[in-house]
Structures are given as structure tokens and as C-alpha cells.
Amino acid sequence: MFKNIFKWNKEDKEKIEKKVDNESLLKKDEQEDEEEKIEKKPTLSFLDKLKAGLDKTRKGMTDRIDSILKSYGKIDEELFDDLEEILVTADVGINTTMKITEGLKERVKKEKITEPKMVKKLLKEEIKEIMKESGKKNTLNIKPLPAIILVVGVNGVGKTTTIGKLAYNLKKESKKVIIAAGDTFRAAAIEQLEEWSNRSGADLISHSEGADPAAVIYDGIQAAKARKSDILICDTAGRLHNKKNLMNELNKIFRVVEGEYPEAKKEVLLVLDATTGQNAISQAKVFKEVCDITGVVLTKLDGTAKGGVVIALQSELGLPVKLVGIGEKIDDLQQFNIDDFVEAIFNN
Numbered sequence: 001m002f003k004n005i006f007k008w009n010k011e012d013k014e015k016i017e018k019k020v021d022n023e024s025l026l027k028k029d030e031q032e033d034e035e036e037k038i039e040k041k042p043t044l045s046f047l048d049k050l051k052a053g054l055d056k057t058r059k060g061m062t063d064r065i066d067s068i069l070k071s072y073g074k075i076d077e078e079l080f081d082d083l084e085e086i087l088v089t090a091d092v093g094i095n096t097t098m099k100i101t102e103g104l105k106e107r108v109k110k111e112k113i114t115e116p117k118m119v120k121k122l123l124k125e126e127i128k129e130i131m132k133e134s135g136k137k138n139t140l141n142i143k144p145l146p147a148i149i150l151v152v153g154v155n156g157v158g159k160t161t162t163i164g165k166l167a168y169n170l171k172k173e174s175k176k177v178i179i180a181a182g183d184t185f186r187a188a189a190i191e192q193l194e195e196w197s198n199r200s201g202a203d204l205i206s207h208s209e210g211a212d213p214a215a216v217i218y219d220g221i222q223a224a225k226a227r228k229s230d231i232l233i234c235d236t237a238g239r240l241h242n243k244k245n246l247m248n249e250l251n252k253i254f255r256v257v258e259g260e261y262p263e264a265k266k267e268v269l270l271v272l273d274a275t276t277g278q279n280a281i282s283q284a285k286v287f288k289e290v291c292d293i294t295g296v297v298l299t300k301l302d303g304t305a306k307g308g309v310v311i312a313l314q315s316e317l318g319l320p321v322k323l324v325g326i327g328e329k330i331d332d333l334q335q336f337n338i339d340d341f342v343e344a345i346f347n348n
């Protein structure tokens, strides 16, 4: 009987092995096809990718500007009114729009420009200039290492996703990265960050749901010191219902950072969702009152025509935009650069 079982098992084993062999061959073929597809897909350059991400803003703003400029025979007050309307619709903000068109009018007069088609170049230059006025750097303030990056913002704006992408980018630059799961509001938030830490290859420090966020950051700092990590990125909760709660929680975290990690360069990144347009500006105003924001990450630029909000953030609030999210994938986060951004919007 045992012999039979053995025989049956042996035959069965052979059959299974054959099947597995065939299946793995099939899988291998599929995988190779897939790899071929990936290889054949043209890789987009940095600027092409930014341009693709800003497609909707470019269509809403620049394509409309082009058709307005074409429809005018001369430069007059009405042309400026039309331009203002387009800029405001693209969420550049009223104050910033006025500033841009004032500067534009002055230059048109001074340089005796009469051709409407010349206005586009001037507009581009004017926008770059007012964005650069604050003089603040658009690069991450993380040198010399080690550095700590606190990521704040209301819920759903893209904090956790940005942390995952940023960790991936920094790992690619051979930096040692630790992520601290400071959003302890719900278990799912910790799991989501765990997933991103696996994808990016960064270490994760987490406590369980409901734990004190400041305690998580404290442990993150101890781990960063012990493991000699370069950059500690900290997630925070977006679900704090009012300004007082937000202030209390963030202050507690800042105190831990000041006390435990004074040697680290500090960056406080406010994440804003570009699709919310002027609402993003209001959020930025509130956070600026509550803490010292050192930079902005503007996410979801790929899904909106409201990309003009970058201009207002830079010029009206003096907040340097440091990173932009142009998709949901791990490599869809780019360092922000004023010239590239303006070129990507205007270069249609």
C-alpha cells in the first residue's frame, strides 16, 4: 500500500513538476514580453515628463493665451484684461495676476512693443522674475547631512505618497534613509507607509495605531543616530480638526526634534494638493501661522489645470516650492526649478 502511495506520489510529482515547468516557461515568456514592452517604451526626459505632467495647465493657460494674442491686432487694455482672466482662471491668484500684468504693461511701454505676439515672451520673463523675487532656494535644505524632513499638510493631499517617492529618490542618490510613521491616527496609514518603505528600500520606524506621534519621531531620531542614517523623513497626521490641535501636535514634535537632533539640518515641507487651487493657498496661510514652513511640495499637478497656483505660492506667500508631484508612481516626484516649470508651461 505504501509502495502504491509512493508510486502515485512519484508520478504525481513528475506531473506537477512538468506542469510547473510549463507554467514557469509561460510566465518567463510573459515576463520577457513585459520586459521587452518596458524596454521598447521610450523613456521620457526630465523636461518631457514635467511637460506631460503639466499638460492640463498648459492647455488651460498657454493655449488660451496663444489664441487671445492671435486674435488681437494691437496691444491694448482689453488684451491685458483677457490675459488677466486667463491667469486668474489658472489659479495664479488675483494679487499675483495684477502684479504680473502691471510689470508687463510697464515693459511693453518702455520697450515700445506693439506686436501682440511679442507679449508671450515678456509674460514668461515676468512670471519667472516675480517667482524669483523672494530669493529663497528651491532646493531641499538637507546639507550638510544628517537631515530631518518633517512632512505636514491636511489629509489626502499626498503626504505619505510624497514620502515614499522622496525616499526612493534619495535612496537612488545612495543616501541612507529612515522613515518615521508619525501619522498614528489609523493603522492603515502605518501600513501604507510600510508599503512605501518596502518599495523605496528605506527603513521604517513605527509604533502602533493611537501612539504618541512625538514618541515615534523620538524613536526615529534615535534610530537615525544609531544607524548613522543620512536623512530621516517623518510623516504626520493630516486629520487634526482645528488650528489649536495642529499647533499643539506640531509643537510637541518640533520640541523633540530640537532637543534630540539639534545637529540635523531641518526641513519642514508643507504638502499641498494642486487640484484644490486657491484652497491650497488658504491652507498654506494657516500652516505658516502654526509653524515655520521651509518649503512646499505641490502634488497632483498632473490632474489639474490649476498649476498656476505654484506662481502664487512663490510670489504671494514667499514659500519656495521644492518638489512637485506629477503622478502616482514612485518616480513621479520631481525637484522643482522655476525656469523648467515656466518653460514647461509655456512651451507648447
Ligand SMILES: Nc1nc2c(ncn2[C@@H]2O[C@H](COP(=O)(O)OP(=O)(O)OP(=O)(O)O)[C@@H](O)[C@H]2O)c(=O)[nH]1
Binding pocket: 153, 154, 155, 156, 157, 158, 159, 160, 161, 162, 183, 189, 237, 238, 239, 299, 300, 301, 302, 303, 324, 325, 326, 327, 328, 332
Ligand atoms: N495623480 C496624482 N495623485 C497623487 C499624487 N500624489 C499623491 N496622489 C494620490 O493622492 C491620494 C492621497 O495620497 P496620500 O499620500 O495617502 O495622502 P496623505 O496626505 O498621506 O493622506 P492622509 O494620510 O489621509 O492625511 C493617493 O491616492 C495618492 O496616490 C500626484 O502627484 N499625482
Ligand SMILES: [Mg+2]
Binding pocket: 159, 160, 161, 183, 189
Ligand atoms: Mg498619509
